[in-house]
Amino acid sequence: MRYIDDAIALEAASITAMRDMAKDAVSTDERLLYEGHLTESESHKQRLEGRLITLGGEAKRSLVKDVMNSIGAAATNILHAGKNDDEKDTRNLLQAYAMESLEVAVYEALYAAANSSDDGETALLARQIQGEESAMAKHLFFRIADSSIIAVGAAT
Numbered sequence: 558m559r560y561i562d563d564a565i566a567l568e569a570a571s572i573t574a575m576r577d578m579a580k581d582a583v584s585t586d587e588r589l590l591y592e593g594h595l596t597e598s599e600s601h602k603q604r605l606e607g608r609l610i611t612l613g614g615e616a617k618r619s620l621v622k623d624v625m626n627s628i629g630a631a632a633t634n635i636l637h638a639g640k641n642d643d644e645k646d647t648r649n650l651l652q653a654y655a656m657e658s659l660e661v662a663v664y665e666a667l668y669a670a671a672n673s674s675d676d677g678e679t680a681l682l683a684r685q686i687q688g689e690e691s692a693m694a695k696h697l698f699f700r701i702a703d704s705s706i707i708a709v710g711a712a713t
């Protein structure tokens with residue numbers, strides 16, 4: 558099932574990103590936010606792989622990988638001006654927010670695809686994971702303003 562492959566690829570990218578961003582975190586609570594979502598992302602990936610095996614699927618080329626690479630490249634190009642830790646913090650928040658938002662959208666696609674194939678279990682899993690992605694996106698969003706103000710202050 559292609560949408561499960563997409564979600565697994567996305568979770569793999571998310572695991573790497575959360576690990577990197579936890580290292581860059583400028584405060585303990587921010588580090589715990591990234592680490593907490595790292596644990597969630599590992600669980601998401603495992604549960605999706607379980608569904609894939611149950612459904613007898615095999616890993617196929619993922620379209621989401623291309624989207625992720627584009628977002629990653631664009632975000633890096635636009636935001637790579639971040640030279641100090643505060644600017645890097647803002648850049649990570651923006652990048653993480655973009656990733657979580659993409660995950661929310663991908664799980665919407667997985668939910669719809671699973672429902673239309675009468676795969677209620679995958680649909681339920683998609684909704685459960687989507688809720689955690691959405692919560693993470695909100696946590697990140699509310700940090701963006703403060704982080705950017707601090708970064709501007711540090712640069713002037």
Ligand SMILES: [Fe+2]
Nearest residue numbers: 571657660690
């Ligand atoms: Fe996520």
